[in-house]
Amino acid sequence: MGSRTAIPREELSHPGPTMTVTEEKTAAEPLPDPTSTRATAERAWPLDHPRAINDVLALLDSTWLSPKTRARPTHYDVAVSVVCNIKCPFCPRQTFGDEVVSGLMKEEHYNPIVPHLEVSQRTGLYGLGEPFLNKRFFPFLRAAKERGTYCMTSSHGMTLNKAMIGRVIESELDELCISIDGATPRTFAYLRSGADFHTVVRNVSELLRRRNEAGKRAPRVHIACAVSKYNVWQMKAMVRLTHEMGADKLAFSNLVLDHKEHAHASVAGTRIFRFNLRRAMREADRLGLECVYFYQKPFPWREEQAPPPRGGVRYGCPSAWRQLIVERDGNLKPCCYLDTSLGNSAERPMEEQFNSGAAVDLRRSFTEGNYLEACKGCGQFTQIDGERTREILDEASERIREGNFSGPVREKLRAELEEFERLAASASV
Numbered sequence: 001m002g003s004r005t006a007i008p009r010e011e012l013s014h015p016g017p018t019m020t021v022t023e024e025k026t027a028a029e030p031l032p033d034p035t036s037t038r039a040t041a042e043r044a045w046p047l048d049h050p051r052a053i054n055d056v057l058a059l060l061d062s063t064w065l066s067p068k069t070r071a072r073p074t075h076y077d078v079a080v081s082v083v084c085n086i087k088c089p090f091c092p093r094q095t096f097g098d099e100v101v102s103g104l105m106k107e108e109h110y111n112p113i114v115p116h117l118e119v120s121q122r123t124g125l126y127g128l129g130e131p132f133l134n135k136r137f138f139p140f141l142r143a144a145k146e147r148g149t150y151c152m153t154s155s156h157g158m159t160l161n162k163a164m165i166g167r168v169i170e171s172e173l174d175e176l177c178i179s180i181d182g183a184t185p186r187t188f189a190y191l192r193s194g195a196d197f198h199t200v201v202r203n204v205s206e207l208l209r210r211r212n213e214a215g216k217r218a219p220r221v222h223i224a225c226a227v228s229k230y231n232v233w234q235m236k237a238m239v240r241l242t243h244e245m246g247a248d249k250l251a252f253s254n255l256v257l258d259h260k261e262h263a264h265a266s267v268a269g270t271r272i273f274r275f276n277l278r279r280a281m282r283e284a285d286r287l288g289l290e291c292v293y294f295y296q297k298p299f300p301w302r303e304e305q306a307p308p309p310r311g312g313v314r315y316g317c318p319s320a321w322r323q324l325i326v327e328r329d330g331n332l333k334p335c336c337y338l339d340t341s342l343g344n345s346a347e348r349p350m351e352e353q354f355n356s357g358a359a360v361d362l363r364r365s366f367t368e369g370n371y372l373e374a375c376k377g378c379g380q381f382t383q384i385d386g387e388r389t390r391e392i393l394d395e396a397s398e399r400i401r402e403g404n405f406s407g408p409v410r411e412k413l414r415a416e417l418e419e420f421e422r423l424a425a426s427a428s429v
């Protein structure tokens, strides 16, 4: 069973249905393809804007040719809350409760990352818990938005009472993910134990109604559903429910099972899963609803095979090269699957930590083909070939030529590009 931690009431923004706190694992969608920086390229930036410069460097980093990054992170997941007031049965807290320390992020760990958000393309404010329980959530969000980053968060939906809905709509939150793992009250009650199906559906519907009434398009609301044997036959019904609530998108993923004893719950890769996914996708097409599936390694404890070396192909991971996880105590990590610490946000300067020995060693494990066990079979573990490398370098060249850069900055970027051209030539892919 999950451990219990007393969080001072004055730090909580919302009492919630119970005051027993546990944690839930929040599934974040994987990072988009490196070409996601194209949106930046198409924007008219002021001269030498840090974001425009960083995105060119991030594009070069996306070749995974160098274990040392030139760009600052373009994606952040910041654990503003490691407190939850529901108890999902497959949450790591229920199996590894003693290893997780609950708490709410404080300014001393959040403030040091704020200046870096000026180059972040996407900043997730959630962590292993319910973000709206942290009374600092909206000040944190405001600080991030002042740096011009796209912000999203993920909620269990029980905290969205009338007042909270008003605050969310008034805020500049770009995207809100609500986890709903069942299309019926019974399934939901099991998989989201402690939350109430009707309350969450009502809250989400109300949020969307008030957002639309206010003539706003943000926050964009998407529903997340982690698929297991308990809800696999409800995937089509999940599409209908999402559509009925008026949400903008439905994202399926497979349930991640941290403990061997729970392996029976997985349907990842089965015919039943594929059949239901196809049915759900067809229904989403019919209703005009955006619906996606993203793969997550279902059994983190299982040993997987590394891909055999293939001529002309290298392997890497967007999380290792472009992302930073900031835990609630400021601990910095490359992704939520590894315990590797890159440093702490309270230590300065943060740039150095992104290229700390541990960070470079992790990237080197890809460039040298000595993959970590956790990386083998991970959904983020991806390949790149010579053709794609050429495309990225050509695109970087075009951006350096067309971007609004002063002479000295353009020269510096050109020098970096030349270095990557040399690395590509010596990697011969």
Ligand code: SF4
Pocket: 317, 318, 319, 320, 334, 335, 336, 337, 338, 374, 375, 376, 378, 379, 380, 381
């Ligand atoms: S476990 Fe490895 S491959 Fe997976 S996200 Fe983390 S660094 Fe990337």
